[in-house]
Amino acid sequence: MITIAEQQARAMLPQFALEEEYTDIREARELTEGHINSTYYVEAQGAAGPRGYILQKINTYVFRRPEELMANIVGVTEYIRERLAAGEARGQSTLHVYPAKDGNPWYQDEQGGYWRCYNFVANSYSLQAAAGPQEARRAAYAFGTFQRMLDGFPIERLHETIPDFHNTKKRYEALEAAVAEDRAGRRAEVEDEIAFARARKGDCLLLPPLVAAGSIPLRVTHNDTKLNNVLFDRDTHEAVCVVDLDTIMPGLSLYDFGDSLRFLGNTAAEDERDLSNVDFSLPLFEAYTKGYLAACGAALTPDEIRLLPFSVKLMTYECGMRFLTDYLNGDVYFRIHRPDDNLARCRTQFALVRRIEALLPEMERIVAQN
Ligand code: ADP
Numbered sequence: 147m148i149t150i151a152e153q154q155a156r157a158m159l160p161q162f163a164l165e166e167e168y169t170d171i172r173e174a175r176e177l178t179e180g181h182i183n184s185t186y187y188v189e190a191q192g193a194a195g196p197r198g199y200i201l202q203k204i205n206t207y208v209f210r211r212p213e214e215l216m217a218n219i220v221g222v223t224e225y226i227r228e229r230l231a232a233g234e235a236r237g238q239s240t241l242h243v244y245p246a247k248d249g250n251p252w253y254q255d256e257q258g259g260y261w262r263c264y265n266f267v268a269n270s271y272s273l274q275a276a277a278g279p280q281e282a283r284r285a286a287y288a289f290g291t292f293q294r295m296l297d298g299f300p301i302e303r304l305h306e307t308i309p310d311f312h313n314t315k316k317r318y319e320a321l322e323a324a325v326a327e328d329r330a331g332r333r334a335e336v337e338d339e340i341a342f343a344r345a346r347k348g349d350c351l352l353l354p355p356l357v358a359a360g361s362i363p364l365r366v367t368h369n370d371t372k373l374n375n376v377l378f379d380r381d382t383h384e385a386v387c388v389v390d391l392d393t394i395m396p397g398l399s400l401y402d403f404g405d406s407l408r409f410l411g412n413t414a415a416e417d418e419r420d421l422s423n424v425d426f427s428l429p430l431f432e433a434y435t436k437g438y439l440a441a442c443g444a445a446l447t448p449d450e451i452r453l454l455p456f457s458v459k460l461m462t463y464e465c466g467m468r469f470l471t472d473y474l475n476g477d478v479y480f481r482i483h484r485p486d487d488n489l490a491r492c493r494t495q496f497a498l499v500r501r502i503e504a505l506l507p508e509m510e511r512i513v514a515q516n
């Protein structure tokens with residue numbers, strides 16, 4: 147029986163102008179770790195041997211303007227490629243976008259769906275959790291280097307692929323709107339979580355005045371720095387390529403730092419059901435901080451450095467609110483595997499916020515020492 151992944155690969159791979167002809171599709175399978183797009187790994191037999199591709203159907207509920215999104219990705223990957231060719235950031239690589247045969251960096255299918263094709267980064271793997279400080283430091287180095295390389299990118303060329311993506315105040319307001327509407331009839335079940343979010347509303351207001359005053363600069367940022375959005379090399383185990391470039395936009399370095407630790411600093415999975423397993427790892431925080439500061443610390447302002455610990459709390463709180471909002475809205479945004487996934491994810495994020503709150507002084511001490 148032919149699987150859906152095989153069907154998609156057979157229909158979509160021929161639409162792209164690859165650098166070599168292939169004779170056969172040897173393997174096609176869906177990669178289900180991401181929460182947003184539909185991602186397929188495809189291995190095709192070329193003249194010189196098998197070659198891996200990533201075919202992705204862009205989630206157009208989440209990304210309303212896929213042409214602009216692809217323009218961002220093409221611009222940023224070309225820019226990074228030039229910097230790498232000039233000898234910067236040795237060991238790092240960037241994605242290659244294969245154009246469709248009509249020349250666009252996407253292919254539109256008969257139902258109006260948008261597809262794109264990347265190289266599968268050869269010999270790479272991704273992780274759902276850091277096994278130890280070395281992996282945290284390596285991921286941090288890759289994300290920090292990515293940010294440093296994009297420092298000179300003309301920020302005005304970027305489209306905002308999701309407006310107000312990390313505007314925590316707007317995320318709070320979206321949660322209140324979802325509570326009021328109670329579209330899926332789930333409100334009664336989540337009163338504790340709603341109260342938790344409300345009690346921390348003031349946190350939403352801390353960064354905007356510093357941005358307005360210029361002590362926290364707007365930069366070109368990735369905005370989705372989960373550990374599984376960086377690829378590791380199978381031989382060296384270094385973090386070699388940052389992927390998931392959909393949310394590259396003007397943003398704050400603190401979003402990237404905080405969001406990475408939200409995911410990687412958690413001792414449990416994002417959708418862990420047993421909250422007693424959720425804790426925040428100070429050794430992983432320290433390792434990540436070291437790797438990040440080594441890669442891009444020289445460019446950071448005193449306020450950016452001072453607020454590194456707070457950013458972890460803020461991004462965790464924000465993400466928890468986003469999961470809660472989606473749960474109340476009936477799971478329209480994040481991909482779920484089980485009906486209560488978004489509720490479980492919200493609960494892990496809020497449990498983690500509690501732990502981070504208790505550990506903030508320790509985290510501040512670690513930043514001061516590095
Ligand atoms: P989503 O937006 O749904 O998270 P991603 O672009 O992050 O989608 O892709 C999902 C996963 O597929 C990534 O976490 C990564 O592990 C893997 N992946 C994506 N692109 C590539 C690539 N070019 N090479 C190797 N693996 C990739």
Ligand code: GN1
Pocket residue numbers: 179180181182183208369370372375390392393405416465
């Ligand atoms: C989504 O696409 P993915 O799975 O890497 C989300 C992030 C969240 C994350 C939570 C475009 O990331 O913002 O932090 O889930 N991406 C988008 O796991 O909303």
Ligand code: MG
Pocket residue numbers: 180181374375390
């Ligand atoms: Mg992803």
